[in-house]
Amino acid sequence: MKIPRLLQAVLVLVGVYGGFVLVFDVILEQVIPSSLLNMYMFFVAAGTYMVFTFNEESTEQIVAPIKALVEDPSRKKIRNVVFVVLPLFFGLFTYQQMKPSFEAPLELRTIHPAPPAAVKVFGKRYNLLTLVNPYRKFEKEDPEKFDELVNEGGAVYIKNCQYCHGDKLDGKGPYAQGLNPVPLNFQDVGTIAQLQEAYLFWRISTGGPGLPKEATPWLSAMPVWEDFLTEDEIWKVILFLYDYTGYSPRSWEHE
């Protein structure tokens, strides 16, 4: 059986929308902002329209059933139904749009903003493009010393960071639930595994208030660790983060 072109177009739109909701809301359990979904659906609708009205013939196939509905006297019954349902639908839509919403406004923020070229902390200026972890070299040169440094980093972590980022570095520490935005999950492949150690140094030492505006520095509960930790302690805790999760930091060098 051949599906009428108009129905095909409608099915495409419904299918895309349903698929989107199914994948993101149901399977991934990520609630997608409706504004984003609307924008996306607008482009899908525009694309569908273009494809289905590519030439006169296909335009005709799309328009014909609509024209027939309005103009063909034999379809009076369906027409009456449509004439009642359509205004009701748009009326309801208008009501839904105008009804005051009591849902919290959405706050979009960049999680990994672009770092500045340089950062000023501990009374010094660090060029983030060239900054390296001074202890990283021991990983190959002196593994025993390296383990010791990792251990010292672990002690710093457990005394300062675990409350939010968790014993397991999964961002689910005992205070995590009370924070918005939520603490970063270092076990996730999308976090420290994608970053350089210099980036972590910047994020840790300047904390939430050191974020650029697009990352909402006023919301982040990440402390300014420059106030609590030494430079040394920060480099050691960075060693620990990578060692514990088994990830390697990104570097400029080819591996």
Added chain:
Amino acid sequence: MRKLMSFKFINGLAASALMASVFACFPVSAAPGDVENGEKIYMKRCVWCHGEEGEGDGPAGDLLVPPPRDFTSGLYKIKTSPFDEDFPNDADIFRMISDGMPGTDMPAWKDILKDEQDRWDLVAYLKAFAELEEEPGKIVDYGTQIATSEESIAKGKEIFHEGDRCSECHGQDGKGDGIKKLKGDSGARTWPRNLTKPWTFRGSNDPRDIFTRISVGIPGTQMPSFANPKSKTMLSIEDRWHVANYVQSLAKTDKVVRAENTVVKANRIEGDVPSDPNDPIWDTAELTTFMTVPQIFEKDRVFKYSNDTITVSAFYNETELAMLLEWDDRTKSIPGDPNIDKIADEEPFEDMISVQLPVKIPEGTQKPYFINGDASNPVNLLSWRSGTVDSKESANAANAMGSENIKERDAASIGLSANSSYKNGTWRVVMKRPLVTSDIENDLQLVEGRFIPIAFANWDGSNSEVGSKHTRTTWYWLLLKPADSARPYIFALIVAGIIFCGLAWWARSAGHEQDQA
């Protein structure tokens, strides 16, 4: 295995979750642990809190509440072996490792230590610290579980209060506010569980778990066994099930933190807004509960905290906003009051609550820094203090541009007032403020229908919380919900009308065309 089957039979109607815990009690597959592998895992995962020698003295040891377990004692709080057995069954230790202990820093390890054998190896290693060998191999006699029912809960309630059996420590409403100084085996101060907060139950609030705690007690704490025939307060198995059902019922509260609840919704009312915290109108308000976390973001930090949630509701009328701030606090801290001196470890300060609002409603996304604002984005701080024996409770106001720059203001000139009540472990404070004030530069002007950032801070004075040492929230929202308006209906009707007319006109003109053709 036969024992397991009979258990299954008895619990034939039990939920599957319960079955899982039954299996956990009878680890049929418990292979002997490999101590060496256990040590390897311990040194990577556990040593940070529990220490190299297992004495609970890792680097974080003295910062955690409750303190990490000292494995050398062999005592474990959450166990299923009967009260007269000092030590736990292996499965008890296994369970704590796998599922963690809610309300503590101990997480559930089963998602990282995916291989069960790894966890059994850890059990073997932990036991070695106390030179434990054979497990008791016995579990509490559960008899026949009595399913929860109104009748059972009522019986449980009676037993709970009879001779102050449980309420002596857990309080009249179960909020753990019984005035008694308790200590754990590490010497650290312990507090009776607030039974209305199930998410803090170390071993879950399933009635079966509660039954186990009542029967076994909590080793290393002052929670006794109520199965001990030598005790005057001993309870029959049946009675223990009733109490378990009652305790579980206490946890059914509407004051639960939910991630999606981020807005305090103030409903509009006619007439005066309530100033009495016990005004019945508050029962009709919409509640929003937030978790408060210790202030560990700026200097001076606090790690040992006691209060962990705050519940907020609000009403407004043409001129005023009234907010009810409600939180569980085991101690009513009135400095100078002998009652508080008896229970506080150190000289107490006043209890306090503070509401933080931006001075200007943000136009874009930018808000003031969530702790006391910042230089270019000031905040209003509206607070209440519990008072001392010499001074009454008070409403206070301040403006802040960062924690280093807080200026006290005259609360009366803003029109701020606060009234409190304390009962059975709960503070209720009503704070009132006019919607608009004369000082437009320095005061937030409250507007209907706008989402206004709001944050809260809480001080438990008897827990040495003062100044920057307190618990707090990050930014949430306050919304003065506009009264229902007819506009959406009118517009909907107009749109529907236009579309209908358009369609009708189309059909008509099409008809004409056909006629002409």
